[in-house]
Amino acid sequence: xxxxxxxxxxxxxxxxxxxxxxxxxxxxxxxxxxxxxxxxxxxxxxxxxxxxxxxxxxxxxxxxxxxxxxxxxxxxxxxxxxxxxxxxxxxxxxxxxxxxxxxxxxxxxxxxxxxxxxxxxxxxxxxxxxxxxxxxxxxxxxxxxxxxxxxxxxxxxxxxxxxxxxxxxxxxxxxxxxxxxxxxxxxxxxxxxxxxxxxxxxxxxxxxxxxxxxxxxxxxxxxxxxxxxxxxxxxxxxxxxxxxxxxxxxxxxxxxxxxxxxxxxxxxxxxxxxxxxxxxxxxxxxxxxxxxxxxxxxxxxxxxxxxxxxxxxxxxxxx
Amino acid sequence: xxxxxxxxxxxxxxxxxxxxxxxxxxxxxxxxxxxxxxxxxxxxxxxxxxxxxxxxxxxxxxxxxxxxxxxxxxxxxxxxxxxxxxxxxxxxxxxxxxxxxxxxxxxxxxxxxxxxxxxxxxxxxxxxxxxxxxxxxxxxxxxxxxxxxxxxxxx
Numbered sequence: 263x264x265x266x267x268x269x270x271x272x273x274x275x276x277x278x279x280x281x282x283x284x285x286x287x288x289x290x291x292x293x294x295x296x297x298x299x300x301x302x303x304x305x306x307x308x309x310x311x312x313x314x315x316x317x318x319x320x321x322x323x324x325x326x327x328x329x330x331x332x333x334x335x336x337x338x339x340x341x342x343x344x345x346x347x348x349x350x351x352x353x354x355x356x357x358x359x360x361x362x363x364x365x366x367x368x369x370x371x372x373x374x375x376x377x378x379x380x381x382x383x384x385x386x387x388x389x390x391x392x393x394x395x396x397x398x399x400x401x402x403x404x405x406x407x408x409x410x411x412x413x414x415x416x417x418x419x420x421x422x423x424x425x426x427x428x429x430x431x432x433x434x435x436x437x438x439x440x441x442x443x444x445x446x447x448x449x450x451x452x453x454x455x456x457x458x459x460x461x462x463x464x465x466x467x468x469x470x471x472x473x474x475x476x477x478x479x480x481x482x483x484x485x486x487x488x489x490x491x492x493x494x495x496x497x498x499x500x501x502x503x504x505x506x507x508x509x510x511x512x513x514x515x516x517x518x519x520x521x522x523x524x525x526x527x528x529x530x531x532x533x534x535x536x537x538x539x540x541x542x543x544x545x546x547x548x549x550x551x552x553x554x555x556x557x558x559x560x561x562x563x564x565x566x567x568x569x570x571x572x573x574x575x576x577x578x579x580x581x
Numbered sequence: 582x583x584x585x586x587x588x589x590x591x592x593x594x595x596x597x598x599x600x601x602x603x604x605x606x607x608x609x610x611x612x613x614x615x616x617x618x619x620x621x622x623x624x625x626x627x628x629x630x631x632x633x634x635x636x637x638x639x640x641x642x643x644x645x646x647x648x649x650x651x652x653x654x655x656x657x658x659x660x661x662x663x664x665x666x667x668x669x670x671x672x673x674x675x676x677x678x679x680x681x682x683x684x685x686x687x688x689x690x691x692x693x694x695x696x697x698x699x700x701x702x703x704x705x706x707x708x709x710x711x712x713x714x715x716x717x718x719x720x721x722x723x724x725x726x727x728x729x730x731x732x733x734x735x736x
Contacts, residue, residue, distance in 0.1 A: 320592070331612075338590055345590040345713065350610035386603075389596065393623040397711060 265312060265529055266398040266428070268391070268419060269305030269323040271376040271408040272348075273358040274333050283363040283370065301333040302358055304405030304433060304453075304522055311526035311549075313341040314562050317533055320345045320394055324387065324408060326377040327354035347394060349387040351408075353377030360518065369518060376408035384411065391419065395426045400529055403442075404433040404522070405453075416442035429532060433525050436460055443481045449528060449542070450478055451487040453521060460488065468505075471496040472580055475503050485539040487524070487546065492517070493554070495547060496580070499539040503581035506543065508551045509574040523553035527568060548572045584691050585684030587724035588705045588714035594619040595629065597671040601637075604629055604670060613717075614701040617679075618670065623711045625704050628679045629670060637673045638662040681706050684713060688725060691716050 277298040280289050291297055301310070309321040325333055325348040333355055334346050356374035363370070395401065401423045403416055416432060420442050423430045431449040432442055436459045439452055443461075458465045460474040471488055475498035478486040486498040490505075493512035497504045512520075527549025531542040548571035552563045594617045595604050607616055608631055615630030638661045665673055681704045682691050691703055695718055705714040 334591075342590075345592055347592045350607070390594075393594075393619065393621060394592075396622045397709075 264398050265317055265319040265400045265402065265533060266391075266394050267305040267309045267312075267319055267321050267402045267404065269303040269309075269321065269405055270379075270411060270415070271356065271406045272301065272303035272306050272323050272325060272330075272333050273356045273373070273376070274329050275300050275302030275358050275360065277360045277362060279362045279364060281363065281365045283361050283366070283368065299332075299336075301337045304525075305402055306333075306337065307519055307522035308402050308404060308525045308529065309337070309344050310341060311523055311553075311563060312529060313343040315526065315530050315565060316343065317530060318343045318345070320347055320398070322347045322349075322387070322391060322394060324349050324351050324377065324379055324383065325355050326351040329357060330355040330377075347390055349383060349390060351377045351379055351383050356408075362518075367513060373406075376406075379408050379410040381410075384415075388418075388422070392422055392426075395423055395428050398426075398428050400429045400431065400532055402431045402433070402525055402529060403447075404431075404525065406435070407438060413438065414441035417445045420445035420447045431525060431528060433521060436462070443478070443483065446482045448483070449485045449487075449539075450483045451489075451521065451524065454489050455521075468496070468580075472503055476581070485528075485543060487543055489521075493551075495543070497540065497543045498581075499543075501540065502579060504540065505578040505580050506547050507576045507578070508547060508571075509576060510551055510555075512551065512554045517554060520550040520554045523563060524550040526563070530565070530568075544572055544575055544577075547575055551575075582688040582725070582728050583684065584682050584686045584688060584703075584705055584716060585714075586728075587688055587691075587721055588684070588716045589720055590714045592623070592712045592714070594623075594712055595670065596620070597626065597674075598669050600667050600669055601634055601673060602666040605631070605634060613715075617704045617712050617715070619712050625679060625681060625706050625710055625712050627670075627674070627677075628704055629674060630701065633674060637675075638665060679704060681710075682716065683707075688721065692721055692725075695721070 279296045306321055309319050312319045321344055337344055338346055356376040359372040361370040403419050416438055420430050430447040432447045433451045435453045452460055465471055471490055475486045475496050479498050488496045490496050493508055495506040497506050524546040527546040528542045531545040548568045549563055551571050552567050593611050595607055617625050618627035618629055620626050680694055680698050702715050702717040707713050
């Protein structure tokens, strides 16, 4: 029984570390290490982190062209626990550019849109998706969708997973989430980078967050995690609504990849067979905090560090 | 050294209902000479190679001839291939036994199977016969060479 991660729009991530990044200026990098290249896209990031945690998983989605081939080969080369199962499309896979300025602690990100996916490509993907679900127990659906894919695609993916009794975890923007919620995913973590909107409502006061979390619960989501003020979360389960807060102060510049580390932590907990949702959220946050200790996207997390971090999470009941 | 240590962990596959053109595209995208055929539950039911497709497209009478050099129509292969490009695998493929290994089989056993059967790659399955990876000749050799280097270093 395995874990499946779905990344419909993978990317080749390029991280460039420089000093005093300025628009309209030439920047020269001191060494090769200042420019890193790695397979990316939210689901793929989760796959890589699960590999670190020793959990075998299958990575699925669409790839295209030379960039697609690099993503696939790199993914397998460095990660023994990852099996690839990508559907190829005609256009090139995208590249995501991240400029990390250590001097001013800023991150500038440029995410490209991705190759066009035809209906025929989608049908082939769905066929392979169903094959993989037949022997999976957890399915992570994460990130944006490439051009040509219907906005309600995640709803369909959750429905297929539920038919086969596979637990579903979704981490995506509000516009992709709302239709998926109709299918009743088990764990939902909205991607709040950018707009603070959920179920079409803008979130301002803490009450807005609680209301949204409760609405998710009514839609039979077993665990809802909504990030609040950089590093804190509003967490809702059947038993209540809580405010999770790490003791450690998190730098804004270190948030790259923490959402994916969170999901990896939750999967790690659920994979072991436990079903305490609040506890799963704790492991998720501990994993995210560990990831946030460094500015780079790819931070190796190990389970001992996560266990250590569990002690440093403050939990306050909201409801 | 075991098969699971050297296999490529990729489960790209096709189904018996897939059309020939799609199968050729899949091979091309993954730079492969062939792909496993699986059922709805990812269980391996066959393997199709570029060679199989080529022989399906060759006119039947060629087998009886010693040489093709005197045939004036060079378009024959193209015409036949175009005619069957939309046909599904199950209509075109001749049934044959698929050669499989398990992740726990030795690399030596895999190499032996490849040589004895004159094939390019081996399908790797789990206990339930589900596809888990593939071993190609080159990957096998490369892994063996690298593995050998490592054992030298540790001596």
